[in-house]
Amino acid sequence: MKSKAFILRSRPDGEPQKENFEIQNLELGEPKRKQLLIETVCFTVDPYMRGRMNKSKSYAASFEIGKPLDGGVVGKVLKSEHPNFKEGDLVASESGGWRTHALVEGDQCRRVDTDNFEPSDYLGAAGMPGITAYAGLFYVGRPVAGETVMVSAASGAVGSLVCQFAKLSGCRVIGSAGSDKKVTYLKDKLGVEAAFNYKKVDSVDKAFADHAPDGIDIYWDNVGGEFLQAALSHMNVRGRIASCGMISTYNEKTLSPGPSNLVQVIGKRLRMEGFLSFDHFDKYPEYLSKLARWKKSGLVSWETTRVKGFESGADAFLGLFSGENLGKMVVEV
Amino acid sequence: MKSKAFILRSRPDGEPQKENFEIQNLELGEPKRKQLLIETVCFTVDPYMRGRMNKSKSYAASFEIGKPLDGGVVGKVLKSEHPNFKEGDLVASESGGWRTHALVEGDQCRRVDTDNFEPSDYLGAAGMPGITAYAGLFYVGRPVAGETVMVSAASGAVGSLVCQFAKLSGCRVIGSAGSDKKVTYLKDKLGVEAAFNYKKVDSVDKAFADHAPDGIDIYWDNVGGEFLQAALSHMNVRGRIASCGMISTYNEKTLSPGPSNLVQVIGKRLRMEGFLSFDHFDKYPEYLSKLARWKKSGLVSWETTRVKGFESGADAFLGLFSGENLGKMVVEV
Numbered sequence: 001m002k003s004k005a006f007i008l009r010s011r012p013d014g015e016p017q018k019e020n021f022e023i024q025n026l027e028l029g030e031p032k033r034k035q036l037l038i039e040t041v042c043f044t045v046d047p048y049m050r051g052r053m054n055k056s057k058s059y060a061a062s063f064e065i066g067k068p069l070d071g072g073v074v075g076k077v078l079k080s081e082h083p084n085f086k087e088g089d090l091v092a093s094e095s096g097g098w099r100t101h102a103l104v105e106g107d108q109c110r111r112v113d114t115d116n117f118e119p120s121d122y123l124g125a126a127g128m129p130g131i132t133a134y135a136g137l138f139y140v141g142r143p144v145a146g147e148t149v150m151v152s153a154a155s156g157a158v159g160s161l162v163c164q165f166a167k168l169s170g171c172r173v174i175g176s177a178g179s180d181k182k183v184t185y186l187k188d189k190l191g192v193e194a195a196f197n198y199k200k201v202d203s204v205d206k207a208f209a210d211h212a213p214d215g216i217d218i219y220w221d222n223v224g225g226e227f228l229q230a231a232l233s234h235m236n237v238r239g240r241i242a243s244c245g246m247i248s249t250y251n252e253k254t255l256s257p258g259p260s261n262l263v264q265v266i267g268k269r270l271r272m273e274g275f276l277s278f279d280h281f282d283k284y285p286e287y288l289s290k291l292a293r294w295k296k297s298g299l300v301s302w303e304t305t306r307v308k309g310f311e312s313g314a315d316a317f318l319g320l321f322s323g324e325n326l327g328k329m330v331v332e333v
Numbered sequence: 334m335k336s337k338a339f340i341l342r343s344r345p346d347g348e349p350q351k352e353n354f355e356i357q358n359l360e361l362g363e364p365k366r367k368q369l370l371i372e373t374v375c376f377t378v379d380p381y382m383r384g385r386m387n388k389s390k391s392y393a394a395s396f397e398i399g400k401p402l403d404g405g406v407v408g409k410v411l412k413s414e415h416p417n418f419k420e421g422d423l424v425a426s427e428s429g430g431w432r433t434h435a436l437v438e439g440d441q442c443r444r445v446d447t448d449n450f451e452p453s454d455y456l457g458a459a460g461m462p463g464i465t466a467y468a469g470l471f472y473v474g475r476p477v478a479g480e481t482v483m484v485s486a487a488s489g490a491v492g493s494l495v496c497q498f499a500k501l502s503g504c505r506v507i508g509s510a511g512s513d514k515k516v517t518y519l520k521d522k523l524g525v526e527a528a529f530n531y532k533k534v535d536s537v538d539k540a541f542a543d544h545a546p547d548g549i550d551i552y553w554d555n556v557g558g559e560f561l562q563a564a565l566s567h568m569n570v571r572g573r574i575a576s577c578g579m580i581s582t583y584n585e586k587t588l589s590p591g592p593s594n595l596v597q598v599i600g601k602r603l604r605m606e607g608f609l610s611f612d613h614f615d616k617y618p619e620y621l622s623k624l625a626r627w628k629k630s631g632l633v634s635w636e637t638t639r640v641k642g643f644e645s646g647a648d649a650f651l652g653l654f655s656g657e658n659l660g661k662m663v664v665e666v
Contacts, residue, residue: 051600059600224596243598257590263557265576266607267384267392273606274599 001028001037001078005068005099006313012053015251015321020053021314026068026099031081034106036091038075040310040333043097044123045317046071046157050250059276071097072128074112074119075104082106090114092122094278100310100333110284116292118304124157124328125302126288128277132244133161134287135280137169137220140273141242145170147217148236150208152227154195155182157302157328158244162220163190164300171218174211176204176227178323185326189301198227205230215239223248229259232270241272251321303327334361334370334411338401338432339646345386348584348654353386354647359401359432364414367439369424371408373643373666376430377456378650379404379490383583392609404430405461407445407452408437415439423447425455427611433643433666443617449625451637457490457661458635459621461610465577466494467620468613470502470553473606474575478503480550481569483541485560487528488515490635490661491577495553496523497633504551507544509537509560511656518659522634531560538563548572557581562592565603574605584654636660
């Protein structure tokens with residue numbers, strides 16, 4: 001079986017460019033024991049993939065030059081060598097993305113529940129970004145009703161769920177985003193108490209001060225940089241910083257200095273804690289049963305930005321860094 | 334009753350100078366209900382007091398210009414208006430230091446157990462630095478046998494206890510200090526597995542690499558700056574950074590940038606957490622009963638650097654920043 005696949009042609013130097021990507025044909029071979037051959041329905045592009053395009057060690061293995069990119073995928077089973085799956089089943093896998101067909105390990109596939117979700121949800125709210133938001137907020141941030149939660153990149157795949165989960169927990173939620181349209185979405189659709197367009201404020205620090213006059217109890221960091229500095233200044237005593245991402249730093253050619261006010265961690269007894277989705281995959285059953293319920297009752301919703309056609313994969317990825325997505329960005333094949 | 338007291342004459346601009354201090358006479362008056370009048374046996378000088386000499390808000394109230402400094406003290410009761418204490422008792426108080434006599438609140442005094450400790454221990458191992466080391470290591474760092482613990486400022490009042498508590502927990506301990514004499518103390522007296530003089534290494538980062546080839550599970554931060562940057566690079570997955578102090582920054586006139594590799598918090602799922610002794614004063618009973626046992630069986634020991642004479646108080650404090658102390662620095666009156 002042949003597959004088209006996105007290959008890493010060269011490592012991005014700073015901001016990724018289209019020329020870093022190339023489409024090639026791969027010969028897949030036949031599925032081995034417990035493997036599935038799938039035809040891609042949709043695949044995901046995520047900010048964290050930028051780190052995998054560097055040579056340096058990251059938590060996920062580096063992509064190799066001349067080799068296919070990888071990531072989450074939802075596909076239809078064409079051939080199954082796994083007893084739990086049969087031809088025609090829809091499955092989600094954390095590996096096998098960025099190509100039109102893939103061999104995936106059946107043991108690591110989740111069955112797509114089409115009664116409650118759309119296939120693309122398994123790349124977003126019902127997938128890696130969803131479990132990131134759920135585990136990060138409830139197991140790391142640990143919100144308590146009445147607290148103030150500040151969410152950066154609040155209209156993205158992860159941020160938009162964090163906002164809603166925090167509201168469900170009785171918290172006051174403040175979100176930041178990079179366009180007026182996104183700010184409107186946060187206020188009107190997600191019902192956050194306050195939101196601002198960080199590109200239009202005098203300073204992020206002042207925006208934090210204006211919107212969180214009583215301080216911040218949980219800061220959800222998707223961004224790093226100036227946002228983290230402002231958060232440290234405005235955190236309340238015993239606040240928690242849930243370190244999910246630092247997208248502001250991902251394209252840096254040389255690392256920028258960190259916050260100059262990190263000493264606040266001591267006086268305010270802050271807890272700053274990082275986490276990764278894959279440490280929390282055991283929580284999928286509890287999470288998806290809640291998510292289905294919340295969705296049905298209208299308590300949680302999400303947006304999907306769909307880019308059509310396999311060939312648009314690289315453009316979709318580049319769009320993440322210019323903020324073109326509302327909610328989850330997926331490529332539909 | 335008259336008392337001599339150290340007054341904050343002016344706020345230090347950067348490194349504190351002797352001219353920032355002045356000795357004046359205070360009229361104390363008589364103890365009110367539940368108060369004690371004490372005669373100082375010894376008082377403490379601690380690095381955290383530097384922050385209180387700034388005008389800016391810190392976790393402890395700022396010292397006021399023209400007003401006495403304050404801090405921990407051990408004193409002999411001259412007059413008691415508190416039912417639990419009588420004339421001649423030895424008591425320790427977190428407030429009332431930097432003077433020859435003081436009125437202190439009996440409710441906030443601890444009785445000095447002279448069977449197990451020396452009076453000055455209540456300013457060190459049996460006092461604030463001790464509870465800081467105990468609560469910070471066991472309740473924040475949470476060591477597990479077999480882990481590697483890296484302690485900065487390891488020969489100080491807090492650090493030297495952290496080293497020993499970590500060893501008691503079955504951990505491999507690496508300490509840094511600012512003189513060869515202190516390094517010898519760490520190795521020969523405290524029995525740490527490795528120690529280095531940070532003033533003599535090519536770079537702190539390289540020293541961390543050399544002495545912790547298998548990475549660091551707990552980094553005890555007394556220092557901040559270059560040490561924190563190096564620690565972030567060498568932490569193991571799920572490592573903990575116990576943020577106790579950042580003495581390298583206390584005398585800065587403008588804040589230095591933070592570590593440029595803070596993004597490591599995410600990929601390595603690090604927890605960086607600050608804490609203050611006074612949140613953990615409820616643990617004194619459990620701690621002191623253990624400490625007395627450990628001392629008796631020779632498992633834990635400590636050094637005290639004694640500066641003689643009330644008038645030497647300012648010099649003793651200044652000495653903290655040039656690293657003149659081994660263990661706890663106290664002023665004996």
